[in-house]
Amino acid sequence: MFRPISRTWLVLDIVGALFGFLITTPLTFIAGANWLSAWIDVVPAAVTMYAIVGLILWGAAAVARLSPALALGIAWFGAVVQMTAGLPPSAYDLGILVVLFATGAWGSRRILWAGGISALVGGLVGGLYFAVIWSGELLTDAASTMRAALIGSLMAAVFVLAMVMSWGTGLLWRVVLNGRETQVARAQAELLAAEEQERVRIARDMHDIVAHSLAVVIAQADGARYAAAAQPEIAAEALGTIATTARGALSDVRLLLTQLRHRQGTGPQPTLADLETLFAQVRQAGIEPRITVDPMPPGEPPGAIQLAVYRILQEALTNAIRHGDGAVDVHLAWLPDRVEVRVGNRVSAASAPHAGGHGLVGMRERAQLVGGNLLAGREGEEFVVRATLPIVGAQA
Known part of the structure; x- marks a missing residue:
């Protein structure tokens, strides 16, 4: 029944309706001067009726944005009071046009069509009312009847045109508002998608850097622990490697956090x-x-391809450190239109990388970002990573 609107708009609507009432009331009295002269003995009552109808119609306009349905009902009530009192169409009827605009702009689907029907029916009723009430004293012969009918038809056409135009303008404004909401929703969706892609990129880079560095640190720490008793110099060398690797990882993580x-x-x-x-x-x-x-x-590969090759090799070698058994074979083939990457190492059945792990997912994403593809899985006793990255497509 009531739409959620800001207090500012409600105050502006009320002030605007009051201003409309104050402007149209003098115009109404001027236009109805002849009618008032016929009521010379009851002029105070006539003025009161003018004021009451004006207040009803502009009161409907004041709440039109807040509740188009309520405003439409009040406007119909004011029109009935106007016709019952025999008051002529005048300037205060502009409040009806404001209500019809509101039904087209802010009304629900049902109120929208109710406003359109009201514009048609109200215009026809107004023309009939004008012809019958205000030309009734002239209906003395066929000519006067025809003249009244023509006047009524003309006034009905004018009323219908004015009311339908007001309702149609509100409908057009509804389309504009819906278009703005659609654009805002699209922009928000694009922003969320961009933020999600950025989070995925940061997570992928973080995984590649941290996972590889920790794998190296763990391997060196295990080796240093076993060699500490027999060969202290190897332990010292391992600790140096751990420190260097950790510093490099810390620098890369700081860079990623700065980008974020x-x-x-x-x-x-x-x-x-x-x-x-x-x-x-x-x-x-x-x-x-x-x-x-x-x-x-053949030359300097594109930066995106170089980054993809590095990250894929980094993750594949990290898996070899974690799950491998011995050496790892790395093969790069730089063809004119693509680069082919193959990394294979022996693994036991229990220690093979999990197909749904973050590392394998990240490698596939790396390949897909540059238009390539990547496959990873067991081939006999080896776990093999194969990637094909198009060079021409990345340059384009």
């Missing part, structure tokens, strides 16, 4: 030049990577 805080993703990212450092960390963790690059890159 400033909503930027343009910070320095790993490239092919950093692969040697990655392989060195794997060696220090006790896993020997056997690396084959054939053919070599």
Whole structure:
């Protein structure tokens, strides 16, 4: 029944309706001067009726935004009072147009169509009322009857046109408001999608960095613990590797947090030049990577491809450290239109990476982001990661 509107709009509507009443009331008296002269003995009663009808119609306009249904009912009541009192159509009827606009703009679906029907019926009734009441004294012959009918038809057309235009303008405003709400909802959905993608990217980068660094740290710590008694120098070397790896991971995490805080993703990212450092960390963790690059890159690959290759190798080698048994084979083939990556290492059935783990999901996302694909799974006694990344598509 009542729409939730701000107090500011309610106050503005009430003030606007009061202003409309104060403006149209003098115009109503001026237009009805001849009618008042016929009521010379009861002018105070006539003025009172004018004021009552004006208050009813503009009172409906005051609550039109708050409750279009209530305003429509009050407007019909005011129109009935006006016709019962025999008052002519005048300036105070502008309040009806305000109500019809409100039904088109803010009314429910039922009130919307009720307003449209009211515009048609009200216009026809107004024309009939004008013809019968105000031309009734002229109906003395066929000519006067025809003249009254023509006047009534003309006034009905004018009333219907004015009322339908007011209702149609409200309907147009409803379309505008719905379009704005749709745009706002679309913008919010796009913002949420962008934020979700950013969270996924940060989580993926965090996993790649932290998981790899912790795998190296754990492997070195285990080796240092076993070698501490017999070969203290190896333990010291392992501790140095742990410190270096931890510092690098801390630096990368700080970079990711800075990007997250400033909503930027343009910070320095790993490239092919950093692969040697990655392989060195794997060696220090006790896993020997056997690396084959054939053919070599024909030029400088795009930055997105370099980052994807680095992160895929990083996660695959991390899995080799965690679940592998011995050496790991790394093969890169830099073809003119694509790069093919293969990483394989021996694993036991109990220690193979889980297909639904975050690391495998992150590698697939890395490949998909540059238009490629990635497959990972057991092949005999090995766990193999295969990725194909298109170079031409990434450049485009």
